[in-house]
Amino acid sequence: MSLMVGELSRKGxxxxxxxxxxxxxxxxxxxxxxxxxxxxxxxxGAQAWRTALEPLPHGQREMFVETLRTYEREAAAEHGDA
Known part of the structure; x- marks a missing residue:
């Protein structure tokens, strides 16, 4: 991560x-x-997410977001990023 940030910083x-x-x-x-x-x-991207999630009832949106959080946490743990 620090290498990427360093490169982005050098490029302004x-x-x-x-x-x-x-x-x-x-x-x-x-x-x-x-x-x-x-x-x-x-x-x-934010508008696309709103369009995708807006039709879902509140509980389903919460479940979807929690599912994404779980996926991200587990994917990071597999690579030692957590």
């Missing part, structure tokens, strides 16, 4: 700085120059 896609509250942490954020493009890219 993201900004990195130390967390003032905890110097062990590094805060990574989208560079202001790229924010509008990234927001537009993410907005399309």
């Amino acid at each position: 896609v993201v900004d990195r700085h130390e967390d003032d509250a905890d110097r062990r942490r590094t805060i990574v954020s989208i560079a202001e120059a790229n924010r509008a493009s990234v927001d537009a890219w993410l907005a399309r």
Whole structure:
């Protein structure tokens, strides 16, 4: 992950700085120059998720989201990312 963040930082896609509250942490954020493009890219995905989930009753949406969380947690654990 740090190699990818380093590369994105060198290319100006993201900004990195130390967390003032905890110097062990590094805060990574989208560079202001790229924010509008990234927001537009993410907005399309967010709208697609809304369209897909909107017809489901609340309980089914919760179950679907929890299923995705479980999948992500287990996939990360398989690779030692958890």
